[in-house]
Amino acid sequence: MNIVERLNDMLPYVEIGNGFQTAVDWSRTNLTALFDGIAAFVDALVGPLVDLLTAPPAIVMVLIFAGLGWWLRSWKFGLGTALGLGLVAGMPIWNQTMSTLALVLVSSGLALLIAIPVGIVISESRRASAVVRPVLDLMQTMPAFVYLIPAIFFFGVGVVPGALATVVFSMPPGVRLTELGLRQVDREVVEAGEAFGASPWKILLRTKLPLALPTIMTGVNQVIMLALSMVVIAGMVGAGGLGEVITTALFRAQVGAGFEGGVAVVILAVVLDRLTDSIGGRTASAKAQRAMQKA
């Protein structure tokens, strides 16, 4: 027994948790202005968007989404969208669905705003890539709930911590697929740009990004899907929407209400997935790829 105790004593006590706690405490005291600013910014984005999406009658919105689906994909998809969203509107949890949509759009928008430039930088520099990749791994494998704790600490309960936790959680595939897409661009095509005297900036904008766009759009799609998967968790910190429907049902053991919330999430996911997918398919280089397959 003595030996076991001694061996255990040999392990140093690493206070990583305390360190993190201290860092968070310090940030909270000294960076109040920053967090307030961020909170105001996110609120200013989500609030009006929710208002916009919920302003028209549900039936009008359903028809708008159906038209979008028809235009971007096919009349079949348009019809499916109308039926699916019609079901949601009929449950009736339309307003919650729209505020979830707003949350997803804002968080994935912010995530992409960071992810795409970071992806561009790490596609150009191996060293930057070596630094960023482990961070991305950490962000993806850390349980999503863990982000909520400091988020509540900084921003209190509400939409903002939910949105920011979603941003962090959904960002990695955006970075990874941007990097992948850019690295996959034919080296000889890039070299041709250099050989004809194009600047690196021009090569990035005119050649690399357009050619990487289908892959980047896959990243956008993934970011949106991950953001949607966070909504239930975000609901726990008071972000509202479908997350709230589901968590409330969970705490009150209302099987039916929980099921309704779940179905609405699934329908929203399918619509968003197919819509972003077809936007990716409409890019010039995706068309070029199809032409290549035909030939």
Added chain:
Amino acid sequence: METVSALRVKSLYKVYGNRADKAAEILRNSPDRDEKLAGLPVTAAVVDANFEVKRGEIFVVMGLSGSGKSTLIRMLNGLLPPTYGTVEVDGVDITKLKPAALRKLRREKMSMVFQHFALQPHRSVLDNAGYALEIAGLPRAERREKALEALRMVGLDGWADKLPQELSGGMRQRVGLARALAAGTDIMLMDEAFSALDPLIRREVQDQLIGLQAELGKTIVFITHDLNEAMRLGDRIAVMRAGRIVQIGTAEEILTDPSNDYVAQFVADVDRTRILTASAVMERPLGVVDVNSGPRVAARVLRETQTSAVYVTGRGKQYLGTVTADAATQAVRDGRKDLREIVSTEYVRTVEDTTPVADIFAPCAESPAPVAVVDADGRLAGVIPRITLLSALGSLSSDADEGSTTPEPTHAADPAPTGDAMPTGDTLPTGDTLPTGDTLPTGDTLPTGDTLPTGDGTGTAPAGNGPAATPEVPAQAVAEPSARMTGEPA
């Protein structure tokens, strides 16, 4: 400006690896340099390249993959910085230019055509052709006009609105060519530009390039691993091996006088009859008489040489024609004094000294006496008996065979005749090693131009033993006479 070469490369080195500078220094300074490099974690891609490319010239750099030719061409426009040495474009050392100045120089002076075309798949053929102009910042309308003009030149003006993927490989490379032409630069770098095309298409695009070059007078640096392509296109050819340029010269110089065993092996597969000219195989004529010497002298020479006709030359060795034995005897009998009356150009065929050997077969077969070879000034340069033509081919082939088996090919020791020199008798196989008498080998072994595949030959065709430089293009070697020539030069 005319005196400055379009491109001048001086002691250029490219070494990859951690201690590239150190390695380049060792390579420069020590005679037994390869051994000293052994310990360093480096790859020497280009070692001590020196050459100049003249204006309006097609300069071909030829070598197998890994010989450093792609690295070399990328240093010419600064896509790769050299480890040591200078590259001058119109007298400007581009290795010292800042990135922005280098980009400007590329826009204004050099364009490039790539092996796998390197077109932008998401943009139309027209946009691709006008790419260089777009980078140069030309307004859209002007860009369109020039790009269309370039597409017209390569015969693709009807395809402007297609995407590159909708075109065949050959057409795509013509778009690549149009892109380089539209750039309007004097220098074009072509990196294995036709290597990805199948042989028939390749031939077609090669012809197009030769035509365009003749029309536009571009300076072209062309990289290839295909010797036949090099011979076809190149005004001059640089042969590269393991990073070093082992020989620079015209196609004929490289064929007839390879600088070492490696080059000799490399050229073993080439269809020599298309490259070698009459001057390389002709012999000193046996019976030549001056036009003023009279029929009696002609008749005596005919007797002495045991030939059916003598060659008659006038002032300054001007070739006038031949006198046959019958005509000379008749003239002596009739008591005529002037050879001019009986000289004929009908009996013996005449070829120019620049005629490719492939085109001499027919005149040779039709002519009862050796074909007369005249130079550009009309002087009698030599003659080609049928048997010489065949034996010359035979000796070329057997030289090539020996090049791959013996350490020191005879070529290296004994320079073969060059274009302007009269071959002396001993550089060609002498009579006693030839098949009997004056008759041709039997019909089934007669060379018939370039139509016989080597496989149908005698089984000793050079293609079988050579380094197989061009697997995708069967060497268009001529089938050899069944009686193989054993005669070596000297």
